[in-house]
Amino acid sequence: MVRDSITIVGASLAGLRAAETLRRDGFSGRISLIGAEVHAPYDRPPLSKQVLAGAWEADRTVLTPADRLELLGLDMRLGRRATGLDLSGRILEVDGVSESYDGLLIATGARCRTLPGTGHLAGVHTLRTLDDSLAILEAMRGDPRRVVVVGAGFIGAEVASTAIGHGVPVTMVEALPVPLGRVLGDMVGSVIAELHLEHGVDLRCGVGVEAVEGGDRVESVRLTDGTVVEADLVVVGIGVVPDTGWLEGSGLTLEDGVVCDETCLAAPNITAAGDVARWPNPRYGEVMRVEHWDNAVEQGAHAARRLLQSEEEAVPYAPVPWFWSDQYDRKIQLAGRARPDDEVRIVSGSLEERRFAALYSNDGRLTAVLGMNRPRHVMQFKGLLEREASLAEAIEFAEGLG
């Protein structure tokens, strides 16, 4: 399909990679990239790792160096927010001003869930943006007595790990009995729990937060088991919600994300990608929304190309999702879709060494692989997942790894 121009809303990982893909494929029309943040597009994973550790200056997170960005010839508008969309008139509203679009790619990502009733308290943070990361870093350098991390998901776990690196005492509160139990199962979740305990984290599982207390500043956190943890810094990592508020009433289907078809098309002339997009992944026969870095890159490219394809040319987007998380000196990676009731088998290494791959399976079918300090092997197993290999095949492959 020939288009004069493409408008991309959300100037982060999915949006920028979409723009770059269009240029690489030879699209020479106008590309508008509109982003609410004032910073040039930057990478988020370092925000809970190197930036928060104080090891990287903020500008090291840029996704594409300025000279290369320049070469793309984008109509880039930073510090601008899309505020509305009219499908029938093909009108996008940016900061209240209407403009027409030819093809539109939605990549507005997600924002953090917050704890109700904490908005007025200084010292309570969430972590999504560069500014969030720098604010938490400053607080950690201010010699806090203790940080309470609410939620032991991947972001919370990384914040805990980085705080320990700063020498700040950490209490991490997790509602589930085992951290990440619902994603990784209890066996692997327990290994991660032990990792935190060994590094000195005061890990409290199976409890929730009753209240965050203080006057102007946070002073303590009261837990549902009645205990009170004194803290002058709280980082809340209880998940994200897709940023679709600006699309209410637009006529797009919004259900925990922008709902797309198998090819990432949300409506005629409109696609979505990254943390904001929900689509039926034909590989799994399941509607999913994936909050991982690699998905933003891949789906950004897919959704960009989809805007230039006809109905007949369009191809389904069918990835094996994967992500990584770095905690302490461990690299954790998960490829595939693990379920809590999957069978788990440890190969190439052992739980004791904290260096292993874990194969997840259901009915003899390989469903996922998790690696701890096994990056190369995880990617090799991901190849097996992509061609829907059986558990038996995966075990045989693992034996060959020695």
Added chain:
Amino acid sequence: MRIVVDYDQCESNAICMQIAPDVFEVRDDDFLYVLDETPGEDRRAAMQEAVQRCPKQAISLEG
């Protein structure tokens, strides 16, 4: 065009190798080897893809 790898960031996950096995190789010792530091111009699109897909931002292109 020259390939530069920041080995402090590289975690040897071999994603780049899947994209361009003629240029990147992660061996059994778990280290990444760049087989061709100055690939030809016809490999530019693949190199750009490797830069983008490296989750550790460890690869950059000069020139």
